[in-house]
Amino acid sequence: MLVLSGSAFPIQEWSELNYDALGAELQKLRENVAGVTDTVLAASDGIPILADVAKNVDPAHISALAAAGLGIARQTTEVVGLGTLGQTVVFGSEGYMAVYAIGRLSLMVVLGDKGLNLGRLLHESRPVIERVGAILAA
Amino acid sequence: MRDGAVVAVDSPGSPGADVLLVSSGMIGQSDWTAALVDSVELRSLEAALASRGIGATEVQDIATAAVRDGTFAVAAGDIERCFVDESVDEPLLPASTGVDPDVLLAETARQLDVLSSVSPYRDRVVAAPERSGSTVEEREIIALATGRRNARDMAFALGRGLHPVTVAIAGMLDDGLLEIAPPDTSFSFSHWGLAALRPRTGAELLPHPRPREVEC
Numbered sequence: 001m002l003v004l005s006g007s008a009f010p011i012q013e014w015s016e017l018n019y020d021a022l023g024a025e026l027q028k029l030r031e032n033v034a035g036v037t038d039t040v041l042a043a044s045d046g047i048p049i050l051a052d053v054a055k056n057v058d059p060a061h062i063s064a065l066a067a068a069g070l071g072i073a074r075q076t077t078e079v080v081g082l083g084t085l086g087q088t089v090v091f092g093s094e095g096y097m098a099v100y101a102i103g104r105l106s107l108m109v110v111l112g113d114k115g116l117n118l119g120r121l122l123h124e125s126r127p128v129i130e131r132v133g134a135i136l137a138a
Numbered sequence: 139m140r141d142g143a144v145v146a147v148d149s150p151g152s153p154g155a156d157v158l159l160v161s162s163g164m165i166g167q168s169d170w171t172a173a174l175v176d177s178v179e180l181r182s183l184e185a186a187l188a189s190r191g192i193g194a195t196e197v198q199d200i201a202t203a204a205v206r207d208g209t210f211a212v213a214a215g216d217i218e219r220c221f222v223d224e225s226v227d228e229p230l231l232p233a234s235t236g237v238d239p240d241v242l243l244a245e246t247a248r249q250l251d252v253l254s255s256v257s258p259y260r261d262r263v264v265a266a267p268e269r270s271g272s273t274v275e276e277r278e279i280i281a282l283a284t285g286r287r288n289a290r291d292m293a294f295a296l297g298r299g300l301h302p303v304t305v306a307i308a309g310m311l312d313d314g315l316l317e318i319a320p321p322d323t324s325f326s327f328s329h330w331g332l333a334a335l336r337p338r339t340g341a342e343l344l345p346h347p348r349p350r351e352v353e354c
């Protein structure tokens with residue numbers, strides 16, 4: 001249950017997050033979209049919440065970069081008048097990093113290899129974002 | 139398809155001709171990028187590659203191999219729906235002569251029969267303890283066998299076709315060099331005990347606490 005305060009972050013009562021339910025969502029996404037290699041859920045200030053990553057991927061660094069990138073992208077959509085920010089995607093010669101806003105308080109990072117099916121990821125990620133947002137707010 | 143023959147197969151399940159070309163060492167990544175730029179004015183990627191000394195025959199061999207491998211990738215996965223679309227973009231590197239669909243289907247059916255024991259998408263593999271490969275290919279695969287990757291992931295990491303990589307993995311599973319990874323190795327979740335949406339204290343922010351492994 002959430003209690004709104006004057007802080008940028010609502011205060012959550014002492015119940016722990018449902019990590020099992022969040023993990024199930026990340027697992028489904030990696031199983032359903034070919035090319036997804038790693039996933040991270042983080043707060044919008046860059047603190048990691050839950051990660052499913054290879055040993056060479058640091059969730060703290062990824063979360064911080066994703067939060068910074070998403071903040072700039074969100075600002076850009078507002079200043080340029082592009083509506084509501086949906087996602088950002090970094091294209092590299094060896095792969096992709098997609099970042100999705102989950103409301104204004106959290107984000108999801110999806111790393112993919114160069115064969116990642118971006119269209120499929122966009123399609124599959126929408127309901128995942130909805131469910132993850134509901135779990136985080138529960 | 140063109141004139142009844144399959145000239146290109148684009149699948150996220152198998153590396154395309156572009157990936158195979160660069161990973162084969164025939165052209166470096168920077169030259170490939172430059173060829174793509176030149177191809178805009180030349181209106182032909184093959185012409186841009188030819189100007190860098192890459193012959194049409196080599197390109198066509200790789201494009202045809204990508205068609206065969208892409209068909210295997212599609213057939214080995216789940217097909218949810220199927221439709222005809224005449225507005226498909228021109229493929230990057232089409233196999234100019236194409237492959238007869240009947241030949242392609244018969245060949246793919248044979249490949250799937252032989253590989254019935256391993257799924258290139260479902261099965262993620264991990265190196266067997268205290269075993270090492272005897273060939274360069276086996277050692278490369280073992281180095282990538284963290285338990286998180288399936289044959290499709292390995293094919294992209296190696297820049298090789300899905301079918302040959304799946305065949306190699308099936309053989310290494312039979313030889314005991316690889317094992318099917320347990321679920322908690324394939325999906326390894328860590329969390330920091332953070333209640334995401336409440337204000338954090340200084341103690342939580344610095345330094346980063348060690349993550350906790352969880353089974354989901």
